[in-house]
Amino acid sequence: MKWLVALFCALLAAPLAADELRPAVIELTEREPGIWLLEWKLPVAATTRNIAPVFADPVLPESCKMLGEPSQRAAPLALLGSARLRCSGDLSNERFGLSELVGNADALARFVPLDRPAQTFRLTAAAPTATIAAEPETWAVARDYFVIGAEHILFGWDHLLFVIALVLLVRRGWAVAGAATAFTVAHSITLVATTLGYTGLPSRPVEALIALSIVFLAVEVTRMLRDPEHETFTRRAPWVVAFAFGLLHGFGFAGALADIGLPQGEIASALVAFNLGVEAGQLFVIAVLLALLAVIRRAVPLAETPVVRAATYGIGIIGSFWLFERVLG
Structure with missing residues (x-):
C-alpha cells in the first residue's frame, strides 16, 4: 500500500x-458609436530571479483597427495595457481575446457594447479567444465565475x-x-x-x-x-x-x-x-x-x-x- x-x-x-489564482482580464468597451477601448491586465509569474508575463498579446476583432499605438505599463505582478480601436458593424461572430495562454492559466474576456447587454467569456489555453454572440448567454457570467471560484480552491x-x-x-x-x-x-x-x-x-x-x-x-x-x-x-x-x-x-x-x-x-x-x-x-x-x-x-x-x-x-x-x-x- x-x-x-x-x-x-x-x-x-x-x-x-x-500563487493566488489571478486570471488575465481583457475587456472591449464601446465608448461611442464605432469607437472602442480595449483594455487588458496580464498577470506575471514572479520569482526572486525574474518577472515574466504568462500570457501573450491581445487579439483584435477583424473589423477593428487600432488608432495609434497601444499604451502599456507595469503594475505589481501584472502588465496593464489599453488601445483605442475603430470598428465597423456590431462585431457579432467575430473573435477577440489573447493569442495564447500558458499552461493551466485562464482569462476572462468582456464585451461591452453601447446598445446591447454585455457579454462575459472564460478563456482557456485550448480556447484563448472568444466569439462575440449576437445575443449573450443567460448563464454565462454565473457559469464562468462558478468555475473561477472552484479553481481558486483547487489551485x-x-x-x-x-x-x-x-x-x-x-x-x-x-x-x-x-x-x-x-x-x-x-x-x-x-x-x-x-x-x-x-x-x-x-x-x-x-x-x-x-x-x-x-x-x-x-x-x-x-x-x-x-x-x-x-x-x-x-x-x-x-x-x-x-x-x-x-x-x-x-x-x-x-x-x-x-x-x-x-x-x-x-x-x-x-x-x-x-x-x-x-x-x-x-x-x-x-x-x-x-x-x-x-x-x-x-x-x-x-x-x-x-x-x-x-x-x-x-x-x-x-x-x-x-x-x-x-x-x-
Whole structure:
C-alpha cells in the first residue's frame, strides 16, 4: 500500500509559492458609436530571479483597427495595457481575446457594447479567444465565475492547504462538514463586504495571517497525534476556529476578485456563483481526503498515523515558509 502513502503526500507536492489564482482580464468597451477601448491586465509569474508575463498579446476583432499605438505599463505582478480601436458593424461572430495562454492559466474576456447587454467569456489555453454572440448567454457570467471560484480552491494553494489541515484535524464526516460550512459562511461575509466596499484590509497582513492559520492548524494536528486523549478548544469546536479564520480567507478571496473584476450589472450573480464555486471545490477536496483516509484506515490501519503525520509536517513547513516570506519579503 505504499502507493496510498505516495498519493496522499503528493497533495503536498505543490510549488512553495502560494500563487493566488489571478486570471488575465481583457475587456472591449464601446465608448461611442464605432469607437472602442480595449483594455487588458496580464498577470506575471514572479520569482526572486525574474518577472515574466504568462500570457501573450491581445487579439483584435477583424473589423477593428487600432488608432495609434497601444499604451502599456507595469503594475505589481501584472502588465496593464489599453488601445483605442475603430470598428465597423456590431462585431457579432467575430473573435477577440489573447493569442495564447500558458499552461493551466485562464482569462476572462468582456464585451461591452453601447446598445446591447454585455457579454462575459472564460478563456482557456485550448480556447484563448472568444466569439462575440449576437445575443449573450443567460448563464454565462454565473457559469464562468462558478468555475473561477472552484479553481481558486483547487489551485490557490494556501486556501487548499487550510482545508486539508482542517480535514486532518477533524476527520469525522459531519464534523468536517460543519467546520467547512462555518468556513464558507465566514469567508462569504468578508468577501461580499470587501467587494461591495464596506470593509477591507491591506493584502500583505491578510496573506501573512492566512499563512499563520495554516501553521496553527498544522500545530493542532501535531498535538492531537502526540496526545489523542487531550482535546483542545480547536478540537472541541472546530467550527469556531474555521469561522474565525474564514473571515481572514474571505479577504484573500476578495483580493483575487478585485484582480479579476466583476461585470457591471451582474455583480450579485457573479458573487453568488463565485462563492458556490469555492464551496463546490472545497467539498470536492474534503470528499476526496475523507475517502482516501478511509481507504488507508481499512487497508493499512498502521499507516494512517504516519501518513497524517508526514502530511501535517509538510503543511506546517510550507505554511511557515509562506509566513516568513510574507512577513519579511
